[in-house]
Amino acid sequence: MPASAPLRGIEASNALARLLVLDKDLRVIVASRSFYRDFKVEPQETIGRHLNELGGGQWDMPSLAVFMERAASADGVVEDYEVEREFPEIGHRVMLVNVRKLEDGEQSGSVLVAIEDITARRATERERDELLHQKDMLLEEMQHRVSNSLQIIASILLMKARAVSSEETRAQLHDAHKRVLAVAAVQKHLHASSGAEPIKLESYLVQLCSSLAGAMIPEGKDAIAMAVHVSGGRVTSSVAVSLGLIITELVINALKHAFPQAKAGNAISVTYDTRGPDWTLTIADNGVGKQMLRVTNDKGGGLGTSIVTALAAQLDARVATETGPSGTRVSVIHGEALKPA
Structure with missing residues (x-):
């Protein structure tokens, strides 16, 4: 037919x-x-x-x-x-x-x-999956090597601090040791958060602050309490890195200057609040604020000041400080300022 x-x-x-x-x-x-x-x-x-x-x-x-x-x-x-x-x-x-x-x-x-x-499409997908698997393996190896290197550097700094006779040099080496440990803590928790995926901010900051407290706050009845309050959701790994480094610098700053005497009730709080695209990160303490190292957007200041200001600028944020007899509050503000919950 x-x-x-x-x-x-x-x-x-x-x-x-x-x-x-x-x-x-x-x-x-x-x-x-x-x-x-x-x-x-x-x-x-x-x-x-x-x-x-x-x-x-x-x-x-x-x-x-x-x-x-x-x-x-x-x-x-x-x-x-x-x-x-x-x-x-x-x-x-x-x-x-x-x-x-x-x-x-x-x-x-x-x-x-x-x-x-769709033979070619499936072959391309298999090749892509294999490349992603290889990338994950290389990233895992790199993170492992970075972690080991940071621990080695921290150990060397601590040994040097014990060996030197100058108190000023010893204090500087101890500061450097704490900063290396802080970077190691950030790297550790980002590694646990699966690389390229958005980072769940609450669990990341809680774990990070717990590690910082465990490494830098001596145990005892007068130990400094650390509280974390997060209202945000997820952020990219690059934002998480910057926030983590800002927090570690400001926590180190508070531990160094805010509490010259150990006593019950000493506390540091880390708060992250969001409203739409705007957010505010606040690190506050109830220590002796007038002796606290001020962190501002002004030029000058110590290494901690420079690091925090530079990291805030990377996040398109500004730094504001309130300090007085009841303690110090340092806020990193992106967009409009938000009041902590």
Whole structure:
């Protein structure tokens, strides 16, 4: 029987999707040029043949036949059914098969089959997954080496501090030792937060401050209490790094200057509040504020001041300080200032 005009259009098609029209018994009525070309078959061995007989049985897949029969009988549609097959002529192929029942015209009851070759796409996806796996392994190794290096540097600084006779030099080496430990703490908690994924800020800051307290606050009945309050959600790893380093610098600052005498009730609080895109990070203590090293946006100041100011600038934020007899509050403000909860 000569093909109707719509079927002749399918027969002439060179579309990327390889097209077949099957009757209700799954025998080929017409196939597109792209089907013949890409699957290396001829019209005389295709037209009138059952799906399972095509290409010498290359399409004899019971699961596919079940979906075809279901589409031809009742359901009418099969979408993105993935088929993986080894073809003698063209090799391994991964395909998406879409089937739609034809309801109008002479071929009512037949099904239109569109076959998309996604072999290259799947190969690219596998290659991408392998590269991501390799990247994760390299990142893991790099983080391990960085952690070890920081611990070695911290140990060397501590040994040097014990060996020198100058009290001023010893104090400077102890400060450097604490800063290296602070960077190590930030690196440790970012490592535990899975690299490129957004960092859950609450758990990150709680763990970081817990590590800082454990490393820098002596135990005892008069130990300085540290509290963390976070109302934010998730941030990028680069923002988390900057926030973590700011917190460690300001906590070190408070421990060094705010509490010249150990007594019950001494406390440091770390608070992060958000409102839309605006946020405020506040580190506060109830120590002797007038002796506290001031952190401002003015030029000058110690190393801690310079570090905090530079990190705040990276976050497009400003630094504000309130200090007095009841303690000191240093706020890093992005956007409008927010009052701590």
